[in-house]
Amino acid sequence: MNKREIMGLDLPELQEALMSLGLKKFRAEQVFRWLYEKAAVSFDEMSNLSKETRALLAAHFTIAAGEVRVLKEYRSADGLTHKVLLGLPDGASVETVLMHHDYGYSACLSSQVGCAMNCAFCASGLHGFVRNLTAAEILAQLYYFQNRLQKTGDRVSRVVIMGSGEPMLNLEQVLKALDVLHHDKGQCIGYRNMTISTCGVVPGIEELTRQGRTINLAISLHAATEELRNRLMPVNRRYPFQQAVAAADAYEKMNGRQVMYEYILLAGINDRESDARALADVLAHRECVVNLIPANPVPEKGFARPDDRQVDRFFQYLKKRHINVTVRKEMGKDINAACGQLRASMIKEAKA
Numbered sequence: 001m002n003k004r005e006i007m008g009l010d011l012p013e014l015q016e017a018l019m020s021l022g023l024k025k026f027r028a029e030q031v032f033r034w035l036y037e038k039a040a041v042s043f044d045e046m047s048n049l050s051k052e053t054r055a056l057l058a059a060h061f062t063i064a065a066g067e068v069r070v071l072k073e074y075r076s077a078d079g080l081t082h083k084v085l086l087g088l089p090d091g092a093s094v095e096t097v098l099m100h101h102d103y104g105y106s107a108c109l110s111s112q113v114g115c116a117m118n119c120a121f122c123a124s125g126l127h128g129f130v131r132n133l134t135a136a137e138i139l140a141q142l143y144y145f146q147n148r149l150q151k152t153g154d155r156v157s158r159v160v161i162m163g164s165g166e167p168m169l170n171l172e173q174v175l176k177a178l179d180v181l182h183h184d185k186g187q188c189i190g191y192r193n194m195t196i197s198t199c200g201v202v203p204g205i206e207e208l209t210r211q212g213r214t215i216n217l218a219i220s221l222h223a224a225t226e227e228l229r230n231r232l233m234p235v236n237r238r239y240p241f242q243q244a245v246a247a248a249d250a251y252e253k254m255n256g257r258q259v260m261y262e263y264i265l266l267a268g269i270n271d272r273e274s275d276a277r278a279l280a281d282v283l284a285h286r287e288c289v290v291n292l293i294p295a296n297p298v299p300e301k302g303f304a305r306p307d308d309r310q311v312d313r314f315f316q317y318l319k320k321r322h323i324n325v326t327v328r329k330e331m332g333k334d335i336n337a338a339c340g341q342l343r344a345s346m347i348k349e350a351k352a
């Protein structure tokens with residue numbers, strides 16, 4: 001018998017699924033709490049269910065968080081970044097990162113296996129797009145960490161969909177996973193503590209606006225002229241960045257959440273004063289924050305990180321133009337923490 005995946009089901013779906021097995025409706029809330037609040041990875045852990053009920057559930061369902069296996073695992077030297085490459089039952093693999101900030105733990109989750117967007121500086125697209133992740137597989141990444149954290153009374157309090165893949169091309173499953181994490185009988189993570197990052201897929205931003213949650217939106221901009229952005233991010237040919245910025249304005253208007261623009265600084269490519277000027281010209285007078293990210297070099301892509309003086313010059317120029325700007329604290333540089341690097345290195349090893 002083919003088992004059905006239970007993670008990703010919301011409470012009404014779980015009620016329906018369990019009742020179809022002849023279980024009482026209230027059992028669904030118990031199972032919901034085990035899965036999403038207590039981060040159980042097997043039915044055996046569900047101690048307030050009878051042995052028969054646990055066996056019945058195990059005969060009909062799988063739990064994605066218990067099905068993944070760790071293919072690679074790294075911790076940064078400072079102990080603040082923990083990155084894993086998780087193997088999925090079908091042989092695909094996906095990267096996920098846990099970061100320990102001074103405000104708590106934040107998980108960076110992937111939304112797809114590989115990526116079709118082919119941004120010039122990114123390792124995720126190196127081996128093309130494989131498939132979308134299901135809500136269960138997105139949740140399994142977070143619960144892999146949560147299952148371990150709760151043993152010490154800790155929890156993931158922030159989620160960013162900023163790992164491999166373009167979340168707007170898998171928005172339904174991404175939102176399903178985020179809704180489960182938001183649920184008050186689960187991890188109860190506020191939408192305001194969640195961020196979806198897109199390379200600028202305009203219909204996705206518009207759909208997110210229509211849906212009306214208070215999730216934060218981040219746009220990976222990385223260039224503010226059509227010519228340079230076309231070169232760095234092929235998505236720009238389909239959705240010119242001015243359209244993405246206009247869609248982000250509408251999003252900000254809808255939920256009052258400041259949009260974040262991410263800008264990876266690549267030495268000699270997009271880190272000159274003329275680039276800073278173009279960026280300031282686009283974003284001046286907008287309710288937004290710019291997050292500068294000194295590049296985490298991907299050797300296969302041939303880009304380098306600018307030196308600290310150059311990063312500071314870029315930062316100061318934006319400040320002078322009254323742009324709300326920060327420089328991302330570099331975490332996990334020693335463990336290939338930029339998205340896609342771990343999976344790309346494993347594929348490379350496998351081919352060697």
Ligand code: SF4
Binds near residue numbers: 117
């Ligand atoms: S930066 Fe994001 S959208 Fe671009 S290739 Fe990498 S994962 Fe895909």
